[in-house]
Structure formats: C-alpha cells, structure tokens
Amino acid sequence: MPFKAAHGIFIALVLAATSIVRPAAAEPVQIVGFGDSLMAGYQLPVEEAFPAQLEKALRARGLDVSIANAGISGDTTSAGLARIDWSVPEGTKGVILELGANDALRGIPPEQTEQNLDKMVSGLKRRGIAVLLVGMLAPPNMGEDYGKRFNSIYAQVAGKHDVPLYPFFLDGVVTHADHQLDDGMHPNAKGVAVMVDKMLPTVEAFVKSLGVID
Template identity: 80%
Template sequence: MSFKAAHGIFIAIVVAVCGLSRPAAAQPIALVGFGDSLMAGYQLPAEEAFPVQLETALRARGLDVTIANAGVSGDTTSGGLARIDWSVPDGTKGVILELGANDALRGVAPEETEQNLDRMVSGLKSRGIAVLLVGILAPPNMGEEYSARFNSIYERIAKKHGVPLYPFFLDGVVTNADLQLDDGMHPNGKGVGVMVERILPTAEAFVKRLGETE
C-alpha cells in the first residue's frame, strides 16, 4: 500500500472516530399542554393560544422547550381521561394538565372530576411524565356547597401525587372584561398573555426541574 493511500485511510478513521465521539445535540424539553378550550385557544389565532405564548415566554427566559397544544374545546375530565394516552406521545417530559371547567359548568359531581384527574396524573407518572397541575374554580352560580367540594379537588391531588399546582388558570382574567372574548368566559389573546405572565414563574421552575433530570 502506498504512503498516500495509507495516509488517506488514517485520516478517514480519525474523522469517523471524532464523529462518533461528538456529543449529540441536546433535544428541547418536550411538553404537552393538555386541557379544554382554555388550553386550545378557543376562537383565537393559533399563535395566540396558551401553549404557544407560554413556549415563547419560556424561550425568552433561555429555556429550550417545546409545548404541543393538546387542548380540545368542550372537553371534560372524562373526555380527557379517554384520550390522554394517545394525546401525550412517548418522549414527552412534562404535561401541563388543565381540565375541569366544563365539569363544573355541567354540574358533574366533584367526586367524579377528582377521580378522573387522579387517574390522569397517575397514568402520566407511571409513564415517567412529570405533571404541572392547573386548577379551576367552579362558577359562583353553582352554589357554595358545590364550589367548596369542587375547588378543593386540585390541592388534594397535588398533595397526593407530589406534583406542582398552579391554583387558578384564569387568575387576573376572569373579572376583567377587556381580557375576555364577547362570551365572557374565554380569554382573548391579551388575556392569554396575562395568564402566561401569571403562571410563568411556576412553569419556569417546572421546566428547570425537568432539565435537571435530563
């Protein structure tokens, strides 16, 4: 074998070895926003939906994260339980779980809502997927007794499973008509921005914990 040929083979081997030893590029932390119309972005352009605005805010904080939108308008906790396994793909690191508003509007027994949420959190944890639980408050017209039973659901589940809780998804929006659509129930794009601003410290801490487990 000539020196030139041997030298060429040596260079090829070095290049191959260096290529194999190069660390793989870090993958973004994959999250799923799982919920109802409040998560889906009811009547809003896609770029104004909560998952998109939150992803943008987290990236502005220097966090490499993607948030898929798995919100379905009108969904209840029963509907969410039925679809969560296939709506949250393998490889997902964390789920922002927001459901229950439609249960309260329909007067679903709080015990049923709690059972459904409990099963969703349990199922995600069994798959090694972290959960950030987002709370909802029952509308006042449901009465004090129903509200007391419903509103305590989220804290109990968070404590039972040791998951972080953001107590009220519509904090800062529910009493401000300028931040709502004409239906008085859903946030407009500006309202979603307020929701993102309020939840951002909780979401940032959640993502950072996920990054530590990478």
C-alpha cells in the first residue's frame, strides 16, 4: 500500500477514535417559567423579563440553564391548566409555576384556584418534571376573609405535593413605586431585577435539586 494512502487511513482511524472518546457537549438544563404577565414581562423587552434576567443570574453563578418564557398576560389558573401540557415541552427538567394573581383580581373562589394549581403540579410530576411553586397574595381590597382563604392555598399545595415554595413573587416590588410600571401593578425592569435577586437562592437550590448540576 502506498505510504500516502496508509498515512491517510491512520489519520482517519485516529480521528474516529478521538471522536468516540470525546464527551459530547452537555446541554443546558431546560427550565420553563410558566405564568401570567408577571412571568411574561408585561411591557418589557424580552431580555428584561423575569425568565431572561433569572437565567442570566444563574449562569453568572455557574449554572448552565436555559429558562423558557411561557408566561401569558391575563392568564388565570384555569387558563394555565388548559395549556400547560403543550406549553411545557418534553425534555423540561423543572417548571417555575407562577399563577393566581388574576384569579384574585377577578374574585375567583380560592378553592377553585387551589384545585387548578393542584392539577397542574400533579400533571407535571406525573411527567417527571420538578416544580417550584411561586405564591401570590390577594389584594387587600378583596377583604379579610377572601385574603385568608387565598393566601393559604400555595403552602397547602406545596405541602401536599412536597414541592418547594417561594411565598410571594412580588416581594420587594409591591410597596415600591420606583420598581413598578405606571399601572402600579407590574414590575419594571428594575423591579424584576429585585425579584430575581430575592428569589435567586431558592431557584439555585431548586436547580441543584434536579440532580443534573453539581
């Protein structure tokens, strides 16, 4: 066999062997932020919405994650329940579930909100997808009785399914006008950054609990 041909075969075999033993590049851990306008980033650029800012913060801590934004403005828990199966794709490792604010604004019975959240968490767990539940608080104008019934549902659902709970999504924003849009309801980019900063330890622990990142 001519030397050049033999040399070419040798190089090909070496490259083939190298490609076999070289580990494939790890894919980012797929997370979905599922919720309403607070998750979607109402009136904000895509890069300033909660999922994008959270992904950036987690990556800065060395966590290789990708957080998809599955927030839809106006969604109630009923609307979320109707779309969650197709909004959370296969391959998703964890869901940050944030819904209920619009239920409270519309005066929907807290018992119905709780049932919807329960069904969403159950469905995700059946698919082998971990859940971080994010709580909300009823607005004061709904009255003491409604607030008491509504505000307890998140801890009840989290306890029933043994999933982590972040008690109040708008912590650090709701009482600070400079962290809100002009409507006084939604966070601005600065407000989202505050939300991310406060929630980051909880989310970091959640991501690590998935068992795919050291």
